Amino acid sequence: MSSISNRDRQLKLSYQQKLPNQMVTALVVLDSQLTIKYVNPAAEALLVKSFNKLYDLPITTVFYNSPIKKERLEQLLTSGQEFSDSDVTIEFFDHSRITVEITASSVEFSKQPHIILEFKQIDQQKQMSIEAFQHQQWESSRDLIRGLAHEIKNPLGGLRGAAQLLSKELTQEQQEYTEMIIEQADRLTNLVDKLLGPNQLPQMAKQNIHIVLEKVFKLINFNNPKNIKFIRDYDPSIPEISFDQDKLQQAVLNIVNNAVQIIDEGCKITLKTRAASNKTINGRRVKLCVQISIIDNGPGIPKKIQDTLFYPMVSARDNGTGLGLSISQTLVQQHKGKLSCYSRPGHTEFLILLPLQEENNNEC
Known part of the structure; x- marks a missing residue:
């Protein structure tokens, strides 16, 4: 059997030192007191904190809700039997959440027992x-x-x-x-x-997306008995894109009207635009698109209808027909775009993604 040369030993040491920093899986090393002794760059990104800020912190203080019970980690140190959990929701102190797969295993460093936690974020999938x-x-x-x-x-x-x-x-x-x-x-x-629903094909023309939002703003603000505050947060660098102005205006107007009817007097609605990159629209990856956000600080959409919100005849209001959002979905789909909604009490955001013209037929 051939022995390992000094050069190979150095190369092995280089692999051991550098590979954890290149991994997309987040690695966290804990000592026997369950305090953090090492995190790789992927873990820094996942936890939104640098290694210097995480070092020597008890793992239980990093999360609002601990994804792994302290007793299980202590048992791992004793038994050495690794375990895995899938589809675990981690909540941070700012109440943001991510979904991960977690693997916990034991290892020795300097003859002392340690734990390696591997976090793989699965939110996107x-x-x-x-x-x-x-x-x-x-x-x-x-x-x-x-x-x-x-x-x-x-x-x-x-x-x-x-x-x-x-x-x-x-x-x-x-x-x-x-x-x-x-x-x-x-x-x-x-x-x-x-x-x-709409049965005519959209008449596409290249124009500024903010024309639509300004028209909706003027229409709603003209008759505003609830004194709703409108905030316009536009990105002027967004290039012109091809769309049917009437159809897209109707899609946005339906969403804003819904918000106006649900929120209380004095609440606010934000119309926001941004350029977005590497988004998934109906199963295909789009390199560059326009993102339109309609955000309100009302009571939110009931959780029981959030998954079916865009179906015909589904409404959060007792006297609603449930057609407005369904029509908006159809109109956005006609533009090869995507309409989605994220809602919790105090924050509801409808998100429209529209690919730039050159991206309409390209997948990446």
Whole structure:
């Protein structure tokens, strides 16, 4: 058996010293007192703190909710039996959250027992899976609603026509009944048209995205009985992109109107734009896109409907039709974009991602 040369020993030492710093997996080393003795750069990024600030801190003080019980770590030091947990939610003291997979194993350094914690963040993969499922469910429910709408619309036309013919045979007093039939048929037809959603292709033109937000701001602010404060936070460096101004205006207007109806007097709504890079839109990676945020500080959206918020006939309001956000989703989809929502009490954010024109047909 060949012996290891001095050069190979030095190379091995170099690997051992440098490789942890190159890993995308976050590594945290704890001593027997469960205090932090080492973190690699990936762990610094995950914990949003430098090694100098983390050094010698008890691991239990780093998180708002400890992802691993102290007793399990003490048992690991005693038994040496490693363990893993998947889909663990970590909450920090600013109440931000991440989802990780955790592996804990024991190791000796300088003949003293230590613990190595490996954190692998899985938020992005989890979010992509959730969004793919929700998008599939949204398309299925939309197709079902459209099919039912067509089935309802056809006999409504016949009913209205028959009422018009019958009206000619009746006296003026009796025509009151046929007029009621015609009126209700028209009302139902209007509702069915809304259920069918936009059916015309967008007329794309290259223009400034802030034109849409300014028009929505003026429309809503013109009639503002709740004295809602509007904040416009625009990024002027965003280049012109191709979009249908009327359709995109309707999408944003529906979202803002919903917020206005839900939030209390004196609350605020922020219209914000930013350039965003490396975003996933409907399963494809987009290098550069425009991000429009509509943010309010109202009561938030009930958790039970957050996953189905963009489905037709789903509404957070008792008298809501549940069509506005569904139509907005369709309009954004027509622009090859993505509409999503993140909500908690005091903060609701609707996020529209629109790829720049040159990205529309490119995946990365």
